[in-house]
Amino acid sequence: MSLRPTLETRRAQPTLEGAGVKLHRAFGFQDPSELDPFLLFDDFRNERPQDYLRGFPWHPHRGIETITYVLAGTVEHGDSLGNTGLLGAGDVQWMTAGSGILHQEMPQGNAKGQMHGFQLWGNLPSAQKMTAPRYQDVQAKEIPEIIDDDGTRVRVIVGEFWGKTGPVDGIAADPQYLDVSLPAGVKKTFRIDTYRRAFAYVFEGAAAFADASKPAGVLLEKEVAGEEVNIRDLSGDRTLIRFGTGDEITVQAGPEGARFLLISGAPINEPVAWHGPIVMNTKAELMQAMTELRNGTFIKPAH
Template identity: 85%
Template sequence: MSLRPILETRAAQPTMEGAGVHLHRAFGFQDPSELDPFLLFDDFRNDHPELYAQGFPWHPHRGIETITYVLAGSVEHGDSLGNTGQLGAGDVQWMTAGSGILHQEMPTGNINGQMHGFQLWGNLPGSQKMCAPRYQDVQGKEIPEVTDDDGTRVKVIVGEFWGKRGPVDGIAADPQYLDIAVPAGIRKTFRIDTYRRAFAYVFEGQAAFADASAPQGVLLEKEVAGQEVNIRDMSGDRTLVRFGTGDEITVQAGPEGVRFLLISGAPIQEPVAWHGPIVMNTQAELQKAFAELRNGTFIKPAH
């Protein structure tokens, strides 16, 4: 087994999207090869309805997939195909924009006004960018959860882990999307396929992630996989940890425990032409998409 080195640890940055939704962006609109096949990750969390209630009014997407995972509050959605619905706490929606879709997402807080969720953008390979759009809406009760003997809990949203398979399937990036909670003081190792790009996003508590390549840091009390490894300083709320190549990560939960997302996917390794909500392979394809938006031919008839 080989421990993945930590390439980078960084805080999600505050920004605004939609009609004035205040959120934190862990990555996006920078180097698309950095976490290929993933393009963007947003943490939309707020206790003040005036900072999110205007939502994300009608806007287009083409050439990508989006996964929305709601932890608190709800998100009402509608689209150009006539689909409508509501995502509640614990629910997940995977939208494949494919050839093109217009949709809106309008968040509502819970009884205390709290809204919390995540949105991840996954790229589509060139061969699938013009596929028919589709949705997968999954209720929280359908998402399997596994609890280990030490109290570690893992929700398997996408992919397979610890003998359970998540309910979302048929995704181009073939991702693994896990919601992991590790109790206070517990050290835990998680396997990740060697050929996947991977990142962790801490959103509750604190943890230290073992780093196989950093000379600095506090050594773990015992060796991992026969190697002497280092642990970086504790990563707290809204922290992105980007990993290099290897087949496992080790995390040491802080004094209040930690909850984080562990997400990985197979890189597509294709050229990216990206502007706003549309991601294609070439500038010509991108220009054609925006021309179709202007002339009313963006939405393709169902095959």
């Protein structure tokens, strides 16, 4: 087994999106090869309705898949194909934009006005960029949750983990998307297929990720000696950890426990031409999409 090195640890940055929604962006609109096949990751979390109620009005997508995971509040969605729905706490929507779709997403807070969710963009390979759009709406009760003896809890949203398989399937990037909760001080090792790109995103508590580029077992030695992990070793709320190549990661929760997403996928390794919500392989394909948006031919008839 080989421990993945930590290539980068960075905080998500405040960003305005949609019609003025305040959110934090962990990555996106920079180097798309860093986390290929993933393009963008947003954490939209608010307790002030005026910061999110204007939502994400009608906008196009082509050439990507969007994964929306709601933790608190609801998101009402509708699209140019006539689909409508409501995502609640714990629900997931995986939208394959394919050849093109117009949709809107309007968040609503819970009874306390709180709204929290994530959106991840996955790229589509050239052979699937113009496929027919489709949705997978998954309710919270359909997502398997594993509880280990030490209190570790893992929701398996996509992919296979510890003998359970997530309900979302047929995704181009063959991803694994896990929601992991660790009790205080618990240390855990997670296997990740070597060929995948991988990242973690901490959103509750704090955790220390062992780094293969540093002396092995620094965190573990501290734990064995009964010492608390130095707070400087911990990655706290809204922190992205980008991993290098290897087949496992080791993480230890801080004194208040930790909750993080662990996401990996197979890189596509193709050129990326990107303009806003449209991601193709060439500038010519981008220009074609813009022309079709202007002349009303962007949405393709169902076959």
